[in-house]
Amino acid sequence: MQQNNIKNIDEGLNIKPDISKGDIKNIYEEANVFFNAGTTKRLDELEVFYEKLITNRKKRLLEQRNRLESEIHTKSEKSEHLQNEFNKLMQYLGEHQALDVFVNLSSKSAELKSERDSLKKYQDLQSEYKEKERNANKSLLNLSEITEKYLNEMEPNISGLRSYFRSLGKRFYPNSVSGLAIDVNDKDNQVLFDIEAKIESDTSDGINNVKIFCYDLTLLFQGHNHKMNFVFHDSRLFDGIDERQKAEIFRIAYEEFSNKNKQYIATVNQNQLSEIKSQFTDEELQKIITDNTVLTLTDESDTQKLLGIKVDIGEK
Template structure:
């Protein structure tokens, strides 16, 4: 892969044309008026790091909410080539997981898979390796990517870090994956044993107080004896009939009890009704009319007497009817009560018989006990089997660990030539910066009980300082580009952060290394750099070197004097370096 041009659908955007598809390309951040002491005028914020973020965005990174929020409606276009074939990608900040490749929409996942196949020779049976996980080694995407030479993704996951680097260094990644699997399986078994040890039934066994095989044999003896007892057990012939009759009587008693309560309730209601008298007396009517000063005629008085007799007749009939109903209910209560008493006596006698002849209850209890013993024995056998399975697996894993360690030792011996070439290439690069410092790439067999197959490092003596660490990172990335394996990238892109803390003399040497190694190999190297960094390095280069290496390869200039001269052409404050 080599970059050709980055553009946008907004006219304010400053197109970035990478003039040298093969060769050096420098994007320079300048202060328009370097003599003016204005804190708001700075190399930061002109778009150097944003440029890297946009390139990754076009190359299938996850969608950026900051782009969608601060740059709605923006679309970025990236032209690049792979093995001489040119591609054009366009991606909208509002488009989510959709990318346009040569004018046709394609899902982000399909895009990444396509260029994974074109740019990296990843074996089918390897997990975690992908286009997006390996691309940051060639275009470090974030501020944190410049902290550790071997972890541009900022994963902090030792296994994945080792896997990525082993792949790009040409080491046997299947050995890396195999040890990871073995270790993971061993940890899984440990978790299983821990869960088993928390089982209440097994705590004594795990504590060493009891032996599983002895306890299992003891349970087998008890089961055998109990089965023999039950085979000889005889139940009285009429026991089942009596038990059935007892169940019937219990139901009848319950029904009778409910019926008695219902009838008693009805009797209570009738008694309450008898207390209520709705009769109207003639004297009451006369008193009402007299109080109203109305004189009743004799004819009216006569009719009132007839009405009073009529009401008396009705009242008499009502009382008789209620009393008859009450008497009938009382009679029914007596009948049901008598039935209840008889059945209760029969039920009590049945219970006495069952209590005297408890053969079935004993049989049931013995049967339940037998089931409990069998269940306990099955649990012990099952857990004992799991323990034996764990022991067998542990032995096999231990043997496999030893075999893999021996296999790795043999491999590293056989691959010494490959490792030596990498080590020598890196060391020769480092020696150009620090001739007196020991340097190199080391790969050792890791036989510890962990997930890591190799003890791997790239070292420059005293690389704990920021400047030397940055030089080490540069040397390592250049080693992967020029002497690494499994990729067809042909591109290395560094941000100006790389140069922070490096002595100007070493920066000057860095440019000479690029001239000597990038140009002959027809690879592409891109660097964003601040003008003050160029000013600092200029005294350590000849005029001809400065012109041919740097000035003739500046492909784009960003300035701080106004938003129009920055990358986007507008002023936007957003967090994208995450």
């Protein structure tokens, strides 16, 4: 910038008048116009004035030019001195391997700064997560209150479910306590209700299977918001149940499903049928079992199987 200022000053020093007093007089003489003494005097005074003006301007510009050149010289010397000092320091760092240490420290500093930024992002994310967790807990608490209120409002309906389940359970175990427990599930999961079907001393497979039978019928006949019109039980349901209780299952099924727009389907093995025959009169056996047998399957040939063919269900 200072070099540009000097260049502008040099251009200003070279500026001269485009026309002199003599040139003005020659122009007027050629036009046959002659100056009187007063006019000539005024021209002389103007010429002297402008010469002084130009002289003062040149003097001021020269002073500025000298000052700028002095500043440039001083700064050049200072810059050269600083460059020499820098070169000496770099040479010293190189000789003592301090430059490598500096580079390593700079790299470590950048690494630590990056780690700090990552930790800061993690802390921010953790704070955001905790805030969302608090809001979720509030929502869960509010949902638990709504669910509790809903259960209280539905108590008459729930009471009917309990009574039906209990009446079925008493058919099998008259001296055992049975019923349905429906409570709010306020744990961290997606289940709103804890529904437990209970028959006292239900540790054996037999009682547990009876409980399944009673629960399925309760849902079918007393439940709401479903369109199921049948229940299917595999022969495994009858495993572990004594003959009297097996027979009671079929008595209940006959009573509950007769003349109803619902269907009970069960697959029963031949040995299971043989076990319950002694629990029925001939009339009951005919009415409950024989008249309601719609398909008999054997292993005598493939045509006697469910699909009428042999199906190889092997692992690929």
